[in-house]
Amino acid sequence: MSRQAGNLAFVLWSASILAALTHGQEAKPRARELGIPFDGRPGNWNAITDVLGVEVGHATVVSGDGKLQVGKGPIRTGVTAILPRGRDSTEPAFAGMFSLNGAGEMTGAHWIEESGYMEGPLMITNTHSVGVVRDAIIAYQVKEGTVGPSGMRWSLPVVAETYDGWLNDTNGFHVKPDHVFSAWSGARSGRVAEGNVGGGTGMICYEFKGGIGTSSRQFSERGRTYTVGVLVQANHGLRSQLLIAGVPVGREIRDHLVHKQETGSIIIVVATDAPLLPHQLKRLARRASIGLARTGSVSSNGSGDIFIAFSTSKVDRPARGENPKVEMLSNDDMSPLFDATVLATEEAIVNALIAAETMSGIDGHTVVALPHDRLKQVLKKYNRLVER
Amino acid sequence: MSRQAGNLAFVLWSASILAALTHGQEAKPRARELGIPFDGRPGNWNAITDVLGVEVGHATVVSGDGKLQVGKGPIRTGVTAILPRGRDSTEPAFAGMFSLNGAGEMTGAHWIEESGYMEGPLMITNTHSVGVVRDAIIAYQVKEGTVGPSGMRWSLPVVAETYDGWLNDTNGFHVKPDHVFSAWSGARSGRVAEGNVGGGTGMICYEFKGGIGTSSRQFSERGRTYTVGVLVQANHGLRSQLLIAGVPVGREIRDHLVHKQETGSIIIVVATDAPLLPHQLKRLARRASIGLARTGSVSSNGSGDIFIAFSTSKVDRPARGENPKVEMLSNDDMSPLFDATVLATEEAIVNALIAAETMSGIDGHTVVALPHDRLKQVLKKYNRLVER
């Protein structure tokens, strides 16, 4: 097979294609369907897309098997795009960040901290492909005539990453601009594919196969309903650390270990329709730490645990010459949002573990999926399985 | 009884007196002695004082009963002093801070962030007494001729707080300079009194009686043994949130509730003899969040959850004209310190709950202690009790 043909053979799934593929088959159960107890009430999709306007697209790049040949594969990687206001909006969204352990990259951070705004999409990929994704976002915006989204002539895209070099030929730089366009243009509301998809394709979580996971929470306050949605790209943790519903699952399922020391990372994206100002969104981003902690992580030295929260609340633009008015949730009303963020983060991580499937990559490295049956046995042992 | 006599009637315990008082009686069990499972190996005292040089002193101010008369009592408050290098040292210690939720005060923060040094003692008291404690520290330093510790002519003391106004006449301002001197001069190594003592006297934790708690961890790396010690002043959380060893204890023990919404706080102090630079100590301070999260907190809006970590590692001062040399732990060796910080924080909080005793304060408000027997039953229900 020629190099060209090999390139063509890259399997490229966008979320919509994936959805089609999985339409006919019985859906895999998600974490709560297995009987894992979670608190709080999720939205319709139990996904970040429950926040109205948020769209998610994946480009998954999988090709080849066997021995690593740098530049040729095997390839187990991709890109995930999160669009705060959908594919067609160029309006910014208030955002705030928090770095629990900054052994990672999230570009665009300086401008978010300065301006309070995230402009354009948020993308997540592998560590060594952040640059190509960043510039491809600009190229797409140039093509669409929207550089930069807030009317400036430049763009400072937001791209985050985790490292997939144990399964993927990560130094072969296999993410290409077309994958970025594909993830972006394929973004949709509704069900979000989880596990070995998009940026999460080659990821490892508590030494089980990890990747993309998502969850959401809804609650009512003073007569209004608010939604918090979380999406994670989970690539962190040692087996011995894993807690699910407070149960030391990682100590009970000790086979097929991968690491000697943690070298992974987790990117956590929190979306909400609650009208939060940038400094309030930083508060939400910090709560992602607590959700992560509930699954057992201590955020090790080499872990790039960087979190971002954004609000889709609209800005009310009055007559010309007037300043915009922005709605603002009182600080006193924020604690339920903290609860929602913590709970949705915890469940999103477990959803990634439940959805991901055993994968082999470079040099025959194999990472097994968390076995559902054994997990249920362990939960039962600790009286934490929700029987149906 | 005259006002003077009333002042004299303030019961003032320093840690050393308390130690004497408790010498003859059977010691209360600590958390792990009850069969609560904790990971890692604690030091000799399972206390922050396991870090060589660290001394702790409490001044506990308890007086009166019945209806609140602002300025007269009832009084349930105090001060806790933590001396990084003992009572007599004026040498600074590298330090770093983290505010998980800044609804609280920790003075001296700007200089710690700027200089990397904590100079002098760290004290914890009630919210409305931070000022008197701060200035009393300076007065004590002036008396001792050590203003400021690093040779400057001024001092920027480090004083933190949590709010005790549900049990204490906190607007009566009952902490006085003499309590500060007493806590300072009474500071000792060895066993640390926990529960209703010092700054923790009137505190409430997950709607049980809270207060001071401490724990430590030791581990060896490359032939050296490092210690991490944690002391908390725990005044945070709703009952429904409480997790112990991952078990939803707060949902199982639902009587004697106190709050409608969380209004408390927790100050966490992390000490280590590992040679960490200031930016590395900030990493440790952030890990206190994870230990806190493991007990169920989401760090609510009104919670002043401010953490500080310091190292007692000595600076090697060579010949005049040379710069000091400081030992530095490699970042790659830090993950075990993160584990230790998380685990000691978790246990210190539970120790505070186990040590604290039921207390009545102003207007007959009563906060009950976490009942040990019922806790053991709950742990057993979830197969998490360590039988002896």
Add this chain to the structure above:
Amino acid sequence: MSRQAGNLAFVLWSASILAALTHGQEAKPRARELGIPFDGRPGNWNAITDVLGVEVGHATVVSGDGKLQVGKGPIRTGVTAILPRGRDSTEPAFAGMFSLNGAGEMTGAHWIEESGYMEGPLMITNTHSVGVVRDAIIAYQVKEGTVGPSGMRWSLPVVAETYDGWLNDTNGFHVKPDHVFSAWSGARSGRVAEGNVGGGTGMICYEFKGGIGTSSRQFSERGRTYTVGVLVQANHGLRSQLLIAGVPVGREIRDHLVHKQETGSIIIVVATDAPLLPHQLKRLARRASIGLARTGSVSSNGSGDIFIAFSTSKVDRPARGENPKVEMLSNDDMSPLFDATVLATEEAIVNALIAAETMSGIDGHTVVALPHDRLKQVLKKYNRLVER
């Protein structure tokens, strides 16, 4: 004279009394009246009080002469109170901070960073009196039934400081709660006393007598007029560094030097009626650095250069059950506010130097005022004097 009588002899001026005292006499010229060139258009008072609602009060404590007797004097100190919305408001104001060099204290910082709000007054005093001022603010709020301003049961006051120990018996702790009440209750709009008043009484700036200075700028944008007001407590700098209007004044006037190395500090308070969110106010606070830089400071190691900006813009509270709406200036419209902040900061510092008068304090230490005539000669030499 008895100790009691000595206490009574403390000369206590509130701003209103000072205003009366200076009413009959010819007012000292301010910096721009001397012919120093400044850019931009000041408000009516060329003071922080040009921002509608802002009130300023000083309590100035001056007593005794001659040799230092710690606890007795001589005394050269005080407190300055800045009330964002006037004496009677308990409504919070959005605020943001920046520490250019944190060798100083500004309490309340954690809550401002967390909540975005400054609640209650901002006070500035000497380094060793921060505690007493902090707690006295709470005592005053307790008395007025407004603890804390935002409806919480506790208060986290904002108190900043610079060090006056070269002129003042600063270890005698001469600032008392009554001075705090006096500064607060005496706060007024209108002209602001400058120089040796309030917290600025014993301060030294570029080795000339320093203290309180203020200035303002107004500009119109999209048909609306915005005001930025600045107040400084200036106690920083070496003579050799001093620049005025870009001219190296400090090198030209080299007599009556005081320091061997800089040990001072500057607190800068920026007020505006522009509707800025907390993260935008941090941007303003950072610009105070640039105004300071224009007077020659490099913000030395021992300098506590901590800045705070707040907005008096009102929050629009709609019907019950709705969230408040806040007006927000577009980031794109902020640059003129940056100009205004820089220019008003620069002029406020020079105003402090121009207003302050030669003072002698402990042990006969004397700090001379910047001589107006020589300053004009120097400006003329560099073709920068505005002739009238």
Add this chain to the structure above:
Amino acid sequence: MSRQAGNLAFVLWSASILAALTHGQEAKPRARELGIPFDGRPGNWNAITDVLGVEVGHATVVSGDGKLQVGKGPIRTGVTAILPRGRDSTEPAFAGMFSLNGAGEMTGAHWIEESGYMEGPLMITNTHSVGVVRDAIIAYQVKEGTVGPSGMRWSLPVVAETYDGWLNDTNGFHVKPDHVFSAWSGARSGRVAEGNVGGGTGMICYEFKGGIGTSSRQFSERGRTYTVGVLVQANHGLRSQLLIAGVPVGREIRDHLVHKQETGSIIIVVATDAPLLPHQLKRLARRASIGLARTGSVSSNGSGDIFIAFSTSKVDRPARGENPKVEMLSNDDMSPLFDATVLATEEAIVNALIAAETMSGIDGHTVVALPHDRLKQVLKKYNRLVER
């Protein structure tokens, strides 16, 4: 000419080639040679390369003239590489950052903040080429077998930018991986080319032609000599703001204006051989603000003013099993470093203005160089010209 040939026609200068080119011709004067007064004593090259070990390389990409055809040119851009320890070292350097106004990108920031280390080179380019430069650095490290420099299997390169879209076809993405390799492999100690070179090729400063500038300061303390070197990529400011030696030069030379509002940025890199810890380097990075302020900038809304400081001080690695010892300058000795940073930053910016030459770019846009003769006249008018 074919597209291929056009690519080859890109004019690519590395610093070494440039040095050769300029060898035979009379060197342009630098700022201080024109008689502009600067304080302090520069090093041998008055450049960042005076800090032993630091090497700088430029790749300058200039091609075409006339009307903009996106993707074809005209091209006025490039890359500048700064290697803290020379081309061959993979040892990290302590570093610290500060964002005065974060309307820009500097990748790698999270890891520098977390670890205290800058690993690998620092590169500066145009805004839309940050991604390609970032990934090309990794590709180079992969090729050299040094991913990542500290022994990790991944790399988080540090790439900063300013916007050159007024002169350059910036949306044509003309910076290619080969330019990155060229700047890196061509890096040298010694004289540093300034003005229209490397990342600075298409930059505009105070509406004059800007670009790369550099300067240094040396001073002795306690018998040791320390060097501070600064390199800027200057693309900021409005003409009316420009101050040189405190003189309002921008108001005196008012022709050939470019902007209606500031849209530029400045990246400032501070290098020193003083043994500073990461938190101390953040202090240095903040002082770059003061040097920038002295040239008149207020750091406008759209300005990406992001600064980084690193130390080349070596880590002393003792016997196996021991922790490294690092030398540390006392905080008390830092003020002269602050002076040096401020002064070298100021001079580096002016050097960029003095070195840059008039350039025409896309659509015939022309930016003129600061005219040396008129500058001297203005300085003379304000009695600030140093006559020789």
